[in-house]
Amino acid sequence: MTEGKLRQRGRHRDSVEPPDPGEPVYRLGRIAGEVVPSLTPTVPHQNIAHLLVRALRTSAHRAGLGAHGSVLVRLSAERLIVPDLAVARVDRLASCAEGADTVLVGEVTRPGSDSAATPSRIEHFAAAGIPWFLLAQPETPEHRAVSIRLFHLRDGRYLEHTAATPGQTLVTKDPFPFRIRTTDLVVF
CATH class of the missing domain: 3.90.1570.10 (tt1808, chain A)
Structure with missing residues (x-):
């Protein structure tokens, strides 16, 4: 996942809603100083x-x-x-x-x-x-x-x-x- 897509996923929302079915959601880890997403x-x-x-x-x-x-x-x-x-x-x-x-x-x-x-x-x-x-x-x-x-x-x-x-x-x-x-x- 590109940095731009990660920023897009972190966009502000007026309400907290679950993702659409089939839309991937990510959790973050850190490897060699880089933030690395993995599927939630x-x-x-x-x-x-x-x-x-x-x-x-x-x-x-x-x-x-x-x-x-x-x-x-x-x-x-x-x-x-x-x-x-x-x-x-x-x-x-x-x-x-x-x-x-x-x-x-x-x-x-x-x-x-x-x-x-x-x-x-x-x-x-x-x-x-x-x-x-x-x-x-x-x-x-x-x-x-x-x-x-x-x-x-x-x-x-x-x-x-x-x-x-x-x-x-x-x-x-x-x-x-x-x-x-x-x-x-x-x-x-």
Whole structure:
């Protein structure tokens, strides 16, 4: 998106109205000193992200971590990104999570997209050394089925550790023991 289009999107309005259906809405992050827009999550996207955080919260707490949805993560002095979820050691009143204290980040893709849909974000998480990455992929535009994949960072790249297709349960002992039933991610 060009700077001109960003300014146009930020124009003054007499009333606050939701965007027209199909009109993209953006949230902002900062990478290498540049403000970088990304699409604002849709309601189904946010619901899946919320359900993932909820599914991880108790297990993360047992491991001395917190599970957070859409929290700002400082990956470096020049990189601030808001993943759909982050599991980190963070003070409950902190304004952001530090990348060094973040154990796992997660993203929810758009229906029909593949894991390469947000490669630069994934690359930024890897470059920051965040050891685990969770990817939730809605299988249909109706969000009736979701698959999830857990990746572990090795040699600067995320490699698949385990996965669950629609109707299955993802079970892992690392980075802390947890289980997520894919059917629980579509109950909104």
